Amino acid sequence: MGNVKIQGLAAGAVLTLGVLAASQHAAAEGSLALLTWEGYSDDLVVAPFTEKTGCVVEPTYVSSNDEIIAKTLASGSATIDLVSPSNDATMTLIDAGAVEPIDKSKLPHLADYFPVFQSPSWLVKDNDLYGVPYGYGFLRLVLDSNVIPDAPASVSVLWDERLKGKLAMWDNLETLYVAARYIGVKDVYNMTDEELQKTRDALIALKPNIRKFWTSDAEFQQLYMQKEVVGGNTTELAVSGLWAQSADSLKEVLPQEGSGGWSDSWMIVKGASENPCVYAWLDWISSPESQALASKLTGYAFANAKSFDMLEPEALALLTKLGTGDPEVQKSISWWQPVPRRGAYLEIWNQVKAETAQ
Amino acid sequence: MTVQADILTENAPDMRRIERRRALFWLLPPILWFVGFMLVPYAITLFYSFGRMDYVQFVAGFSLDNYVKVLTVQPYAGLILRSAKIGLLTAFWSTLLAYPVAIAMAFYLSSECAKHILYILVILPWWASYLVKAYAWKTILGTHGLLNEGLIWLGVIDEPLTVFLYNDFSIILTLTYIFTPFAVLSIYAQLERLPLSLIEAARDLGATGWETFIKVIWPISIPGVLAGGVITFSLGFGDFIAPALLGGADSIMISSVVISLLGVANDRPLAAAIGVAIILMAMALLTVSQYLEKRTQVRL
Numbered sequence: 001m002g003n004v005k006i007q008g009l010a011a012g013a014v015l016t017l018g019v020l021a022a023s024q025h026a027a028a029e030g031s032l033a034l035l036t037w038e039g040y041s042d043d044l045v046v047a048p049f050t051e052k053t054g055c056v057v058e059p060t061y062v063s064s065n066d067e068i069i070a071k072t073l074a075s076g077s078a079t080i081d082l083v084s085p086s087n088d089a090t091m092t093l094i095d096a097g098a099v100e101p102i103d104k105s106k107l108p109h110l111a112d113y114f115p116v117f118q119s120p121s122w123l124v125k126d127n128d129l130y131g132v133p134y135g136y137g138f139l140r141l142v143l144d145s146n147v148i149p150d151a152p153a154s155v156s157v158l159w160d161e162r163l164k165g166k167l168a169m170w171d172n173l174e175t176l177y178v179a180a181r182y183i184g185v186k187d188v189y190n191m192t193d194e195e196l197q198k199t200r201d202a203l204i205a206l207k208p209n210i211r212k213f214w215t216s217d218a219e220f221q222q223l224y225m226q227k228e229v230v231g232g233n234t235t236e237l238a239v240s241g242l243w244a245q246s247a248d249s250l251k252e253v254l255p256q257e258g259s260g261g262w263s264d265s266w267m268i269v270k271g272a273s274e275n276p277c278v279y280a281w282l283d284w285i286s287s288p289e290s291q292a293l294a295s296k297l298t299g300y301a302f303a304n305a306k307s308f309d310m311l312e313p314e315a316l317a318l319l320t321k322l323g324t325g326d327p328e329v330q331k332s333i334s335w336w337q338p339v340p341r342r343g344a345y346l347e348i349w350n351q352v353k354a355e356t357a358q
Numbered sequence: 359m360t361v362q363a364d365i366l367t368e369n370a371p372d373m374r375r376i377e378r379r380r381a382l383f384w385l386l387p388p389i390l391w392f393v394g395f396m397l398v399p400y401a402i403t404l405f406y407s408f409g410r411m412d413y414v415q416f417v418a419g420f421s422l423d424n425y426v427k428v429l430t431v432q433p434y435a436g437l438i439l440r441s442a443k444i445g446l447l448t449a450f451w452s453t454l455l456a457y458p459v460a461i462a463m464a465f466y467l468s469s470e471c472a473k474h475i476l477y478i479l480v481i482l483p484w485w486a487s488y489l490v491k492a493y494a495w496k497t498i499l500g501t502h503g504l505l506n507e508g509l510i511w512l513g514v515i516d517e518p519l520t521v522f523l524y525n526d527f528s529i530i531l532t533l534t535y536i537f538t539p540f541a542v543l544s545i546y547a548q549l550e551r552l553p554l555s556l557i558e559a560a561r562d563l564g565a566t567g568w569e570t571f572i573k574v575i576w577p578i579s580i581p582g583v584l585a586g587g588v589i590t591f592s593l594g595f596g597d598f599i600a601p602a603l604l605g606g607a608d609s610i611m612i613s614s615v616v617i618s619l620l621g622v623a624n625d626r627p628l629a630a631a632i633g634v635a636i637i638l639m640a641m642a643l644l645t646v647s648q649y650l651e652k653r654t655q656v657r658l
Contacts, residue, residue, distance in 0.1 A: 066624050073415075095413075165520060173622065210607040212524050228501050228524070343411075346623040347431070353610040354433035354440070 031056045032277040035068055036084040037264070039298040040134070048293075049284045055277035065089035072098050077271035081278050084134060087122040087263045088189075088336040094123075094130045099267040101128035106279050109286035109304060116330045117303040122337060123265055131265030132282050133303035135294065137324065138333055139174055139260040140239050141253040143231035144224075155182045155255040158232075159202075163209045168223045168232040171213035173339065174260045176349050178233055179203045181257035181334070189337040196348050203352040213353070217241065224250065237299050240318050252322075261333035263303070301325060400637065406630035416626060424631035434615065434632060438639070441595050441612040444530060448594030449541075449587045451534040456541035456586060461575070463542075464549035465557070480542050488536060492603045495532045499523040499604075524606040532604055533594045540593070541586035548582025549575070580654040588647045592640065612636070 032055050034041055041059035050056060060080075062068050068085045069092055076098065085093065093099045104110055110118070110132070117133040124130070141158070143151055147166070151157045155178055158167065169175045179202040180188040185195045211229050214220045217238040223229045224242055231250070242250050266285060272278055284290050291307035294300070295315060301308075301324040308316060308325045323329040339345055407425070409418045428434045459480065467473045483491065498504045499522035506518040522528060552575065560570040598613035612632060619629040 064621050066621055069624070092413075207607055211520070213607060215602060226500055226502055228520075343623045343625050343628075346618055346625075347433075350437075350610065350615050350618065351433045353608065354437055356608050 030054075030275060030277045031058055032275065032281055033079060033081045034059045034084070034281075035062055035071055035080045035082070037061065040084055040264075040294070042294075042297050044297050045285070045290055045293050048290070049281065052284070053277065053280045055280055057281075069093060069096075072269055077269045080269045081272040081275050082266050082268060082281060084264050084266050086336065087120070087261075087265070088338050090122045090131055090265055090267065091125075091338045093267060094125050098270055099130055100270050100273055101130055102132060102268065102282070103273075103279070104129060107132065107282055107286055109283065109288070112288065112306045113286075113303050114305045114325075114330060115327055116333075116335075117263070120263065120335065122263070122335065131267040132286050134264045134266055134285060134291075135298060135300040135302055136261065136263035137236045137300055138322075138329075139170075139233055139262075140236060140322075141178075141231075141233050141255055141259065142239055142242075142250050143253055144249050145251040146249045147230045151251070151253050153254050153256050155253075155257050157253060158182075158209065159206055160209075163230065165209065165211050166230045167206075167209045168212045168214045168220055168229040168234075169206075169210050170220075170233050171215050171353075173342075173345055173349060174336075175213075175233060176203065176345060176352075177260055177334070179206065181255070188334065189339050191341070191345075193344075196344060200348045200352055204355050207352070207355060221245070236301075236322055236324065239322070240299060243318075254323075258332060258334040261330075261335045263335060403630045403633050403637075406626050407634045409627045411625055411627060424628050425635070427628060428631050428635050433610075434612070437610060437612045437615055438632075438635065440610075442639075444526065444533070444597075444611065445591040445593075445595030447530045448533040448537060449591040451530065452538040452541040452590040453545075453583055453587055455534065455538050456545055457579075457583070459542050460545035460549055460579075460582075463546050464552070465554075480539050483536070484539060488599060489603075491536055492532055492600055495528065495535070495604060496523065499528050499531075523604065524609075526605070526609055528604040529600045529609055530594075532600045533597060536600075537590045537593050540589045541583075544586035544589065545579060545582040548579050548585075552578050577654065578656050581651040584647050584651050584654070588643065591643070596636075 034057060036059055038061045041057055046057045046059075060071075062071070065085050065088065068083050069089055072080060072083055072093060073096060083093070083099075113133065117136075119129055120133065123133070141155060143157065143163075145151070148157060148160065148162060157163075158178070159182075169178075176199060177188045180191060180195065180199045183195075183198050183202050185191055185199065191199065210232075212223055214223060214232070214234070217235050220232070220234045220238045221241050224231070224247060225245060239250070239252065266282060268278055268282075285294075286304060288304045288306035288310055291302035291304045292310035295302050295307060295311060299315075301319050305325070308319065311319070319325050405418070406416070408420045408422070409416055410421065410423065411417070428438075459476070463473055463476050467476060496503070500506070501518045501520055501523070503523070505522055506515075509515045510518065556574055556578075557570055560574050565573065596613050598611055598617060601609045601611045601614060616629045616632055619625045619632070
């Protein structure tokens, strides 16, 4: 008898504790499965969310947009609630019917977003918005001003003979877009065969200047710091990292032809909006507070304009120097789009890489 | 007698059954392994290679288009040849470096202790990861790397040279460095079987050191050279890390193309077709080398 009583007491205590714990959280208790980049579900951003809502975040990290597309199409909302692909992949998921439209009325912070992120073309289909923009950035063209003191505001500077064997270019289709913009292609994401061939020729002409195709921010920084190269096309993080390492002569070239821009968005996997944690997460990550935290963590800029006001002075100064938060610059950016003929683009890209530099 | 005979005849089938069971016990794991990790994946690859992609979805079918593309459209066939060239050069230099080491281990180190030390020195680099070793070469060959700094210090050059890194030279050097132990071990394994009495007999009959090598040691070592060559060639051929880390603007290899086809273009069928083409090449290479090994194998 005594034993039963003790057991009963223990059970009662556990129950009470459980209820107490539950009552501390808002209504949206549960778990949330994210398919995302590693930096996007760091504790710094996730912990306040879990504290506020009780939703436990279970992230799965991916290394490419294709992985997001493949996994979303394969498993759907059974195992994933939210995904965070980039703008060259979002429309693929929308067209495949794998994601749900966003109910904007549930997300008041969207009103504070920069104009370019209010209803970006890569997220809108039939007047429905299919994603909440998050981190973004522009691709940068940088050169050592000691080598090229008179750099024109044009990508044509890359073809300058003084840069022979001194450039590091990104091993990515973005570099193909750079060459396409150089030869004056209007829509670089929908090139004709003829335009692709001309782009190929321009890239082959550029090859003698290319010492290395880089694959990570860190690699670009190393190549520059170890004086293997004097510039190339790269990311904001690589540039700010180099400036932080006092690479003062490294100057940005602002090409009149435009630069590529990437923008990640949170999208709801079809059927997942029944999970109350989904909109709780979208509300949190669209808030300026959370985006300022994410910016501190990743170094990227985020889509809510008010998040810039909450940045630390240094971070704000850097993003201002880079022009990332300038709505006028944002409008001039050639935002990545899905490329319907990606296979053909890649083939040209691989041909260029296989070509022996003269 | 009759009783014993009875027992024997009664027991014989049992014994056979036990034998069969025992054989199955030993054969089952390799068969499962072979089916699960070789046949099934190869069959899947073959299946994909005949299909096509419709936007992001794979469509099964039976079309040779992907194979036609591999053979006729650049850069695929050209890059398979280029990778084969890198593989061959890796195999050549690895064998050239490995042969004297294997000879020394087999014949010139009489003390077991010295043999062990050399053996450990050969395989010691395997304890470090491939990536670490590749990065190490970057710091040696770079514009401000050890090699350039050393040459400047010695007064051989005034300005650092950029020809050491980010080209095919740095790739082949790194691959050779990383894969040479494979060649050492396979050549040594073959030379170790060579009885010293054969060499002594050759010398007793008046052969010079060079003649002994050409007529006795070299013919017997050929199967080991072939085996090491096939291993180092295959590893060099399929590599994609060294080109990515140490290669230059035109140092692309076929494995990198397969990765980009899967990662960038999501073109699984074409990637599979390249895979099948490489598997066929590997099978042809193994058949030829096995034939040569058999022809050159000497019964000792």
